[in-house]
Amino acid sequence: MPELPEVEVVRRGLAAHALGREVEAVEVLHPRSVRRHLPGPEDFAARLTGRVFAAARRRGKYLWLPLDSGDALLGHLGMSGQLLVQPVDAPAERHLRVRFGLGPVDGRPRIDLRFVDQRMFGGLSFSPAGADLPAELAHIARDPLDPDFDEAGFVRRVRRSASGIKRILLNQTTISGVGNIYADEALWLARIHGDRPGDRLRSADVERVLTAARTVMSAALGQGGTSFDALYVDVNGESGYFDRSLEVYGREGEPCSRCGSLVRRVSFMNRSSFFCPTCQPAPRARRATPA
Numbered sequence: 001m002p003e004l005p006e007v008e009v010v011r012r013g014l015a016a017h018a019l020g021r022e023v024e025a026v027e028v029l030h031p032r033s034v035r036r037h038l039p040g041p042e043d044f045a046a047r048l049t050g051r052v053f054a055a056a057r058r059r060g061k062y063l064w065l066p067l068d069s070g071d072a073l074l075g076h077l078g079m080s081g082q083l084l085v086q087p088v089d090a091p092a093e094r095h096l097r098v099r100f101g102l103g104p105v106d107g108r109p110r111i112d113l114r115f116v117d118q119r120m121f122g123g124l125s126f127s128p129a130g131a132d133l134p135a136e137l138a139h140i141a142r143d144p145l146d147p148d149f150d151e152a153g154f155v156r157r158v159r160r161s162a163s164g165i166k167r168i169l170l171n172q173t174t175i176s177g178v179g180n181i182y183a184d185e186a187l188w189l190a191r192i193h194g195d196r197p198g199d200r201l202r203s204a205d206v207e208r209v210l211t212a213a214r215t216v217m218s219a220a221l222g223q224g225g226t227s228f229d230a231l232y233v234d235v236n237g238e239s240g241y242f243d244r245s246l247e248v249y250g251r252e253g254e255p256c257s258r259c260g261s262l263v264r265r266v267s268f269m270n271r272s273s274f275f276c277p278t279c280q281p282a283p284r285a286r287r288a289t290p291a
């Protein structure tokens with residue numbers, strides 16, 4: 001599943017290739033990929049045709065392309081979605097769902113923007129007046145790489161919550177874009193166990209987790225993003241390779257690079273958490289309140 005760095009890589013690719021181009025044709029090959037556009041695929045195509053992509057933006061793992069009309073094309077890659085920039089004569093991908101024919105710009109030839117999605121948890125929609133921020137995304141918090149991220153507000157919210165810090169990191173209304181992989185990596189770097197309750201952490205602990213999240217996500221960005229899922233490739237079809245740099249995620253039974261203890265895996269919300277039992281001691285049980 002693409003995490004924030006991968007989605008940011010895609011955003012940059014779209015910014016480099018799609019801006020200033022007119023949508024000349026829209027072909028929806030599978031209606032499920034535009035299911036969130038309730039008026040249906042024909043309406044989706046009609047509203048986008050003739051518009052020009054003005055920018056490429058992101059909030060958490062959502063991408064949107066503001067249009068010259070003030071509306072936006074909104075997308076989420078889901079588990080396996082890809083946005084590929086392809087020559088117009090490239091053969092159709094096996095799981096091609098939506099094809100946009102984009103006009104020439106600045107002497108560069110026509111291209112296709114293709115939404116390819118094997119499992120179809122992702123999707124595209126048309127967001128009226130969504131250029132600045134689609135209404136669909138208003139509830140999603142900024143991500144830690146966003147210059148306008150509210151750090152003090154985040155620390156306050158964490159310290160008011162009795163949830164485990166990992167669960168808080170995965171809550172998109174508090175902080176967005178930190179998925180399962182980067183949460184584990186950030187917590188390892190900050191030496192904090194994911195089950196430690198927010199209201200038992202000091203401000204300095206929370207700030208350390210935040211700094212660690214920024215560190216691992218920035219490192220991933222520099223390397224093109226993590227790729228666990230062979231399905232994931234960036235906007236030009238190039239796979240990320242950050243997985244080689246992961247310290248704990250996917251490394252059960254391997255020695256921690258800091259202390260040599262063996263990395264452990266436990267199940268967590270239908271997925272897994274990986275951590276070093278020595279660097280990240282589990283919290284002691286909360287003392288029962290006297291009756």
Ligand SMILES: [Zn+2]
Nearest residue numbers: 256259276279
């Ligand atoms: Zn360790």
